[in-house]
Amino acid sequence: MRALTPKGAATRQRIVEGAAKLIRDHGPANVGLDDIRAATTTSKSQIFHYFPDGKADMLLAVAAHEAELVLAEQEPYLSDLTSWAQWEAWRDRVIARYAAQRRRCPLSALTAQLGLADPAVEGIITGMYARWHRHVADGVRSVRPDADAERAATQIIGAIVGGATMLVATDDIRYLEIGLTEAIESLKNA
Amino acid sequence: MRALTPKGAATRQRIVEGAAKLIRDHGPANVGLDDIRAATTTSKSQIFHYFPDGKADMLLAVAAHEAELVLAEQEPYLSDLTSWAQWEAWRDRVIARYAAQRRRCPLSALTAQLGLADPAVEGIITGMYARWHRHVADGVRSVRPDADAERAATQIIGAIVGGATMLVATDDIRYLEIGLTEAIESLKNA
DNA sequence: GGCATTTTGGACCGCACAGTCCAATCCACG
DNA sequence: CGTGGATTGGACTGTGCGGTCCAAAATGCC
Known part of the structure; x- marks a missing residue:
């Protein structure tokens, strides 16, 4: 993973925190990428940009x-x-x-x-x-x-x-x- | 729900127990109706016959x-x-x-x-x-x-x-x- | 034996949802 | 400015899976 600009890091952070909140509220099973996208005002491509291995990758960050x-x-x-x-x-x-x-x-x-x-x-x-x-x-x-x-x-x-x-x-x-x-x-x- | 013939009751029972075992082993999230169907040698229509409201209905029986x-x-x-x-x-x-x-x-x-x-x-x-x-x-x-x-x-x-x-x-x-x-x-x- | 009901098989449908792709835009740096 | 990499938008795809449907077989009942 190459360097992350401040803007990129902020987006990544926003995704992790938004996803964490959704998962806390509704349980991991009831939270889809689209929900996270909507709650964090991001797009699909951003999620996969910052978490190349997809959902599993992101859940790892959320867990941490x-x-x-x-x-x-x-x-x-x-x-x-x-x-x-x-x-x-x-x-x-x-x-x-x-x-x-x-x-x-x-x-x-x-x-x-x-x-x-x-x-x-x-x-x-x-x-x-x-x-x-x-x-x-x-x-x-x-x-x-x-x-x-x-x-x-x-x-x-x-x-x-x-x-x-x-x-x-x-x-x-x-x-x-x-x-x-x-x-x-x-x-x-x- | 009308009366259940012995054969029907046995099938229903087989589904509940088979599903319970699968869920115990792999977690509810990782068990689909097809897995249950395969593990209990039943067909889709049987599951929906004995559990008219579908999966939720069956999970209720499994939980009990x-x-x-x-x-x-x-x-x-x-x-x-x-x-x-x-x-x-x-x-x-x-x-x-x-x-x-x-x-x-x-x-x-x-x-x-x-x-x-x-x-x-x-x-x-x-x-x-x-x-x-x-x-x-x-x-x-x-x-x-x-x-x-x-x-x-x-x-x-x-x-x-x-x-x-x-x-x-x-x-x-x-x-x-x-x-x-x-x-x-x-x-x-x- | 013959009719009604229950039981069974499995093809089919539709949708939700993870993941892909590419073009558009933003931004750092010379 | 201009160029290249980082960032973003969003349409599109594939599929796994819950659920539907109907016709065939088995079973119960008189």
């Missing part, structure tokens, strides 16, 4: 964008889980975020839908979870040096993913609220 | 079938969580089951993919979760009469769903193992 978003949304807390107060601020931020987005959930769209077919997307997802896991495990170590940090991080992330999945499936936020709260609680009492 | 399966797999333990030994047997059964099916997961296919578009399928799913929740809450009450049974059941089911989702996404069983084990553990120490 969304994976970044999932972690970015949790900052600055996620990188600094060094006190119980920070842990609680993080938990509240996560819950508030998911309560707000409700079913438009980048995490669920990524994990449960985008990653299914394409191994490349799968790689992005596992990478995202690895980074997430590392942050949480670091946090565990700083408040509970004696605990099994890997195990605790696995439990906590599992609770969030379960909560997000149930939120999308049943529109009920309690699975996330209770699951995450209890996971942190059990860490405190370890 | 799979929802039944998810709960049936957990029996006889799920209906009789009256001692810690039963709880542990149930936990082991659930983990073994998911470890065996790995990514071919009826629960995830239902929750994260089938239910997205069709409100009728969504109803089946919420009904399934309601039944599941009731069983688990009953179990909690019988071993921990003092605990908040609704809250505990929510936590436990959330952990399983999270574990199943992560199993599909990353092929890692530990999210389920650890999540479910710790959720039950925290119930014991409540």
Whole structure:
């Protein structure tokens, strides 16, 4: 891929963000290139110009964008889980975020839908979870040096993913609220 | 819908089960009517004969079938969580089951993919979760009469769903193992 | 056995949608 | 300015797939 002029880069960006939003709102299965074209005021040729391998190529960029978003949304807390107060601020931020987005959930769209077919997307997802896991495990170590940090991080992330999945499936936020709260609680009492 | 002769009922059943298996293996998005036709040695007209409203109609039957399966797999333990030994047997059964099916997961296919578009399928799913929740809450009450049974059941089911989702996404069983084990553990120490 | 109904086969239709192509325009740089 | 590459518009193509249709075979019923 040759150099991209500022204008080109902006167009590419507009496509990725527009597509990401559509996919979040309607699910990957219900979003066609024409929808993306319409929502981003671009033309077919632009999509294929910036994503030579077509839709799969673009979905890869969307996945990377969304994976970044999932972690970015949790900052600055996620990188600094060094006190119980920070842990609680993080938990509240996560819950508030998911309560707000409700079913438009980048995490669920990524994990449960985008990653299914394409191994490349799968790689992005596992990478995202690895980074997430590392942050949480670091946090565990700083408040509970004696605990099994890997195990605790696995439990906590599992609770969030379960909560997000149930939120999308049943529109009920309690699975996330209770699951995450209890996971942190059990860490405190370890 | 008029009466169905035994032969007709058998064909209908064959279609539902064949479709369910294909969907479990390849995901709803990657299964077409022709695949189902081929896998069940039926013809297009049979599918539309037994499911007049077409694919959506058939997916509804598949969803009901799979929802039944998810709960049936957990029996006889799920209906009789009256001692810690039963709880542990149930936990082991659930983990073994998911470890065996790995990514071919009826629960995830239902929750994260089938239910997205069709409100009728969504109803089946919420009904399934309601039944599941009731069983688990009953179990909690019988071993921990003092605990908040609704809250505990929510936590436990959330952990399983999270574990199943992560199993599909990353092929890692530990999210389920650890999540479910710790959720039950925290119930014991409540 | 004969009539009605259900069941089955498979050709056919139409559309949605990813992907192609080429000509028109914009822009950087000499 | 003028030239070449980047960018854009949009018509067009091919096809995969859900859905329709009708006629033939099997089955149930009296």
